[in-house]
Amino acid sequence: MNVQDARRMTQAPDTHATSPGYMPGWGNDFETEALPGALPQGMNSPQKCAYGLYAEQLSGTAFTADRPERTWCYRIRPSVKHSARYRRIEVPYWKSAPHAPADVTSLGQYRWNPVPHTDEPLTWITGMRTMTTAGDVNTQVGMAAHVYLVTESMVDSYFYSADSELLVVPQAGRLRFFTELGIIDLAPKEIAILPRGLVYRVEVLDGPARGFVCENYGQKFDLPGRGPIGANCLANPRDFKAPVAAFEDREVPSTLTIKWCGEFHETEIAQSPLDIVAWHGNYAPVKYDLDAYCPVGAILFDHPDPSIFTVLTAPSGVPGVANIDFVLFRERWLVAENTFRPPWYHKNVMSELMGNIYGIYDAKPEGFVPGGMSLHNMMLPHGPDRDAFEKASNSNLGPDKLDNTMSFMFETRFPQHLTEFAGKEAPLQDNYIDCWADLEKHFDGTRGGV
Template sequence: MTLTYMTGFGNEFATEALPGALPEGRNSPQNCAYGLYAEQFSGTAFTAPNALNARSWLYRIRPSVKHMQRFDPISLPLWKSAPSDYSDAPLGQFRWDPIQIPDSKTTFVEGIRTITTAGSVLDHSGMAAHIYMLNESMEDFYFFNADGEMLLVPELGRLRLETEFGVIEIEPLEICLLPRGMMFRVICLNKAARGYICENYGQRFTLPERGPIGANGLANPRDFKTPVAAFEDKETPSRVTAKWGGRFYETGIGHSPLDVVAWHGNYAPVKYDLRQFNTIGSISFDHPDPSIFTVLTAPSGEPGTANIDFAIFPPRWMVAEDTFRPPWYHRNIMSEFMGLIQGQYDAKEKGFVPGGISLHNMMLPHGPDAFGFDKASKADLAPQKLEETMAFMFETRLPQIVTEFAANHDSLQKDYIACWDGLEKKFDGTIERKT
């Protein structure tokens, strides 16, 4: 399948799958072309400021009230929402090996496993961090999440996301942002697929302000891609699953809900290739704050403090003088959920592998393991290139509570804390610092 995209983040787009399906100028949607129905899909309050307002007009075969009959409760027990109902996990640093994909047939929705939750889904604050695992496509099976937008980070396998707005395909080293409330289904393009999800309950993800960096660097808006209109006119028995208020519901309908023939607006899904990120780094001394690696940020309402930051650690030149290259040891106000897509992470070359997870919660110390510290302390401080690596971080101002599933899973590394055992006391008060 050849896919076509429009470029830009947060742009006003207009796209139609049939000529003339979009009304022009003052043409009234009272009698739409092709017998379509006009419908507005809003991701913010009607009165949100212009810079924040998000909405799209959809022109569809049936209005969405025909896609959403009375829903009956269902159970997806391993997909959790905040606030957490589990508090027995110990306090400390955590790391997990990759969680294995089930042998039984598992779709995207059925294969989501929650690792942490933060905040409250009912207060529209905080987030949840999940993994997804699937080996089966969603045939005549559709889903929408009223609780938050979903940031997908593939680690293994390719996905095709068939949405109300069109079709997006993603693979490892790409990401996709699915708006709150949008209907979609997921097609598995390989034998199996696995990745990570940040479910954002709060304000929408946006590009970070660049501040002193200036006009260039980080993620450029033009590298984000939005699908062109595509639609299904299919009369087959289908099921729709909804996530609403932290619970799950399902209904049956007799047709596909992906029936939008044309749309215009700025509330739509996007994909982004992480390889397009313009990394900024130090050219003198000291490792900069991880904020310089921010791809997307979701504001909290408190200036300078995000509800969520999505940061990446891509291939890059390490250029600095007379300094320790990896991230320094630190404690901070943010809680950091990390995953690895490929290669090695420079501060944890052993034990943290693609598909793995680490969690360093707010005010708990972390930093390079003993191996990483020793290697960095002896390294030649000539320019170095980190190749074939891609780690990422879901960082939030709120504590991330580990779920019962994650706390008791076999993939949890019980000895993770031992990675710092080799950091021995080196202090000698009689030796002056070399200058």
Template sequence: MALAYMTGFNNEFETEALPGALPQGRNSPQRCAYGLYAEQFSGTAFTAPNATNARSWLYRMRPSVRHVRHFTPADRPLWLSAPAVYENAPLGQFRWNPIPLPDDATSFIGGIRTITTAGSVLSQAGMAAHVYGANKGMTDDYFFNADGEMLLVPEMGRLRIVSELGILEVEPLEICVLPRGMMFRVELMDGKARGYICENYGPRFTLPERGPIGANGLANPRDFKTPTAAYEEKETPCRVEVKWGGKFFQTEIGHSPLDVVAWHGNYAPYKYDLRHYNTIGSISFDHPDPSIFTVLTAPTGEPGTANIDLAIFPPRWMVAEDTFRPPWYHRNIMSEFMGLIEGQYDAKEEGFLPGGISLHNMMLPHGPDTFGFEKASHADLSPQKLDNTMAFMFETRLPQLVTEFAARHDSLQKDYIKCWDGLEKKFDGTIEGKT
């Protein structure tokens, strides 16, 4: 599988599956090579500033208007869009065990289940957090999401994502972003797969500003990869499904819609290996805010306040002196959906399993459980390697509303709140300094 390297989120890429298929010096020649059609695929307004403008030119066998027509409604009752208000949803801190894989034959799209929603799909603000579980590939079924881009975080099983612009193979400890409107299908390389999805309704993901960190560190642009051109010339009955305005529609066509022979531009799917993340931290005392773990951010009009952040908590050295090293107890304006890809999470060593989920909504307090607090309070503070771990967080400025599926599912840990029961009062006004 050939992959092109990204050297920045808005740099141009060009790739062709047949020699001479990509026009040179112009985007839309009077006649394209090989009898192809030229088509622009735009992910931002035409007049968006250069720094954020996103579009690609595609050279394909048929214009996409031949792929998406005569829609009929489709039913996906467990894939919800914001606002999706479950009136009986309780308020609190939540944690779920891994959602079991389906017993029946289920494709990637058919196995998506919504856990939380935030904002509004119609006003293009906010997000939805989903899990997916699949045991069947999408052979003649294709999908595109007109509502938002999809950030995939595999936890079990490799995915082969066959898109209009080429093929990406994605495994656990990697992530993949599928742009809004991109047609694709998903094959299962290991027969079954499970993971997480962040559906971003707002501005597309980009790299966070590094500020005083400087030019290097965190997720470096060179480590993001986008596919080279590949096409399907398949003249058999196929189905295209679309999510649009929170609803689902489908159409039957007599060919594959993945017929792009060449393309150039900067609006394309991409993947990133989380093991390449260059973690930044304190080498003296205390530890910086968790924003140092941001891989991608989808901004809002308010500087520094994200529609969504993707943060990870990877293996790293802990060296800070006289410091409580795990995440401190806190309340903040962001709502945190967390998942675990492998190993243990240092603030919750018990009860939080790979494939599991926790949700700590805006202004609701959370932090280490009793075991984690006691262990960290009395630990030897010599340098320690935190290893065998990879947790992540979908964080948004909006409240994340729990769906009925999530609130009523057997995997919900109804006694999760008890993990803090042992945090008893330790105050003694007669003793100065540390206890």
């Protein structure tokens, strides 16, 4: 294809690629071009780039990082070309740490029903509802947990977060993330990571859409070390998919919204910023199918720590203590003998925020419903509800499949603070702690053994 033909192909429709394509592998050094020959070979900064493109680097780690993560982009215009100064805007429901409202207490066991949609049309930006924040966005530690309610596509409107990478966990509906580096379509049972600094717009493919977001202010998510498990199982690198290059050549007045130090700013731009024709590098968005997660568990007795179900971990700088672990409780066989099989009762120095994607969670057969969330904050006791305890203590133990279940946990070393939304507007279950009220005293001091 010659250059003229290739250019024509980008004219109608405006978008060069309308269905996504993906490249497999976690942390690979990818290369991809939407037009042939757009990617310089053997160097990054040629004096003139093919097709009259501009070269621009996106640095996701410091220049001097041991394993730098950066991507070279070949784009129609450099992203510095926008036509207005940044001006502050209000996005009232998207909060950042530190944020601990005085009239909301975070000390407690909390559970919410699914946050319902309303008649209000909401985009990815206006539909973000922060539930908790932890750490400090300015010092780049901690996280925020959000629910998103999205009914409308972003039109001539683009967004990036300078504060964070976003881990997106859909629960209902399908979304398209048209990013600078390509297109990711996302449905429930999949997750995506949108790196810090990457521009995108979000379209509704099948709405309304609801899901969860973990906003990571700190060091990027990585695959956990598998230790004695060895080289396979859990999340395998090849199941992560980065998009192939896709671009738009559209000259329409547009807005670009930036989240920066917890504040939102807007600028005008005369064209679509999604104009990267080719790129190479290892700093890219990815998606992952949670059905590809291969759980490893107890095959004789006892209940291991949930860290065996870690999909991704974001380090905090302290070895073994994560800024965030993303943990998946999916379908699996329970075979442990002579064992209380559900999660045990415990208090944890880490703070556990859980969400239900579908089905029933074994420790909470009632009340923790798809789309719902719970929070067991730092050092606050929790565990199976009364019915789960009685059932698991008395059932005949054969091999048992936990079917139709997918829940997850955002676990952080920092206490999580409820927002006003989480404490006052979201459908908080006021009676949650009653699920433990009927736990009986079984103690009999005259009887040894069981």
